Amino acid sequence: MKFCKKYEEYMQGQKEKKNLPGVGFKKLKKILKKCRKDHVSSKINLHNQNNCPRECPVCDGTFFPELLKEMEDVVGWFNENAQKLLELHLASGFKKCLTWFRGNHKQKNHLGLIQEGKDLVNYALINAIAIRKILKKYDKIHESRQGQAFKTQVQKMRIEILQSPWLCELMAFHINLNESKKESGDVVVAPSSFPALFDGCSLMFDDGKPLLSCELSDSVNVDIDLTCSICLDTVFDPIALTCGHIYCYMCACSAASVSVVDGLKTAEPTEKCPLCREVGVYKGAVHLDELSILIRQSCREYWEERRKTERAERLQAAKDYWDHQCQSFTGI
Template identity: 85%
Template sequence: MKFCKKYEEYMQGQKEKKNLPGVGFKKLKKILKKCRRDHAPSRIAFNESINQQHGNNCPRECTVCDGNFFPELLKEMEDVVGWFNENAQKLLELHLASGFKKCLTWFKGNNRKKNHLGLIQEGKDLVNYALINAVAIRKILKKYDKIHESRQGQAFKTQVQKMRIEILQSPWLCELMAFHINLKESQKESGGVLASPALFDGCSLTFDDGKPLLSCELSDSVKVDIDLTCSICLDTVFDPISLTCGHIYCYMCACSAASVSVVDGLKTADPSEKCPLCREVCVYKGAVHLDELGILLKRSCREYWEERRKTERAERLKQAKEYWDYQCRSFTGI
């Protein structure tokens, strides 16, 4: 079965359950087909010479495709990533919620299966959605380059990666990976058997010469590797957060880089502050706290985690004292 047909069947099946955004394969292919018809050999002598060189393909520099294809695909990618992020966040917040908050969330979420297995199945559905859309985007861009005999599709992919709207770069995919491993570890610790679907077929946290790496093989051709070394303190990330550019740091290291105290938090960072790695601006205010990843790292390296916790607690108390001393002096004028 061709992937396009497989994708359409998958999306149709999902839309019967919920209205999911997706990649409009048929619509995007129509844009390319129309462009090829417009550049058919019968059009003008100039186009005849082009088609003799490129077959039935349209030119490499084609304003028709560029002006219609890429903006449409960009919008669809934004919708797909936005839906995935929103629903993954809700799922993981529910998993980590306290007793009262969890009951309240269950009560509001009328469409959710109100049991543990339902939670895991929803996570698996999200992972499948992320994978099939990642493959769909890759294939349609490959189709574009084949028609144009160019690398414009690859250049577009590089561009959206920099814009952080590529679904496999989502921090919530990282959280789902950690969620998956945490469930497996909890099962081992309890000695029970959980008859439930796995979120991933292959997912692991490894330490190579002390360097942590979160890896997942989503398919034969799609693999995600996430380096969990903070580039500021050069150690395993502690209390990890992901900036909007996608780079992961320790929370306190990120506060230091953003020139804010832990009391004020990253939301108060000046928009001009840059990511230490990619030098992007406006990356702190929308930072995502990676709670599931924090639980996983705490479980995997307990001694290191306890040592960092003591050190950071002392630093947080120091910064809190300095903050309130400053506030008191400002209030009293002393």
């Protein structure tokens, strides 16, 4: 089955989910088909075959803006729903009961959470493949590299769905659930009947360096380095900046020149990511709670040692902060 048909059937099967955005794969292919005709007719006049035709209706504002808008919608929907799912998983019993009374019956038990997580992962994967294929087709028709250049640009803008911090959280969520099933001695449902979020996903240590790795398909792999580039250790209380880079929370506060009491939301918009030097990346930072649980369970000795150290540092930082506030208030 051709991918276009497979993608259309998948999106058709998701009709019960209201306002589910997707890539207009079929529509974009039609645009490229028209462009192919224009390209062939004008190709004889081209001197540089690595560039698109000068009067290409695709390149001058039709194809890329439309695809960019669709990508933003897809990533936004994925992030929002993955966040809701993971917040529910980590919620207290009261919040879960409240969700139940509001009508979210599917999310009542672990089986429902896993199935919804699997649906989100499938959604992310098939849309990532759709975007890759349509950009590859664009370059093939135009004999150019503009499709790859566009892909690089959206990666820098963090609009690539596989770069979402919530995908990282779903990977950690998957491993945490598998570990909890192994540790539980009273599992009612047989493990084989649980749907898997990922076929292969693991936390590995390569020469002592932590790596969250997952094979989504034969051609799509996601590898996330869990080493904080500031303290050069495994991330503790991890947080993902809007540029996508992951740091320890206290390291991020230090880099943003804010106290742990004030938090990253008070960072100046001019503060930059230590790695990519992008500005304005702190206010929208995401706490990776599932990843934090995974690291705590997988590296217990390291986690306990860091917890003791950071507890003392946070208490001292809080004391210094309030001492400074009192001095400012009293003028002494």
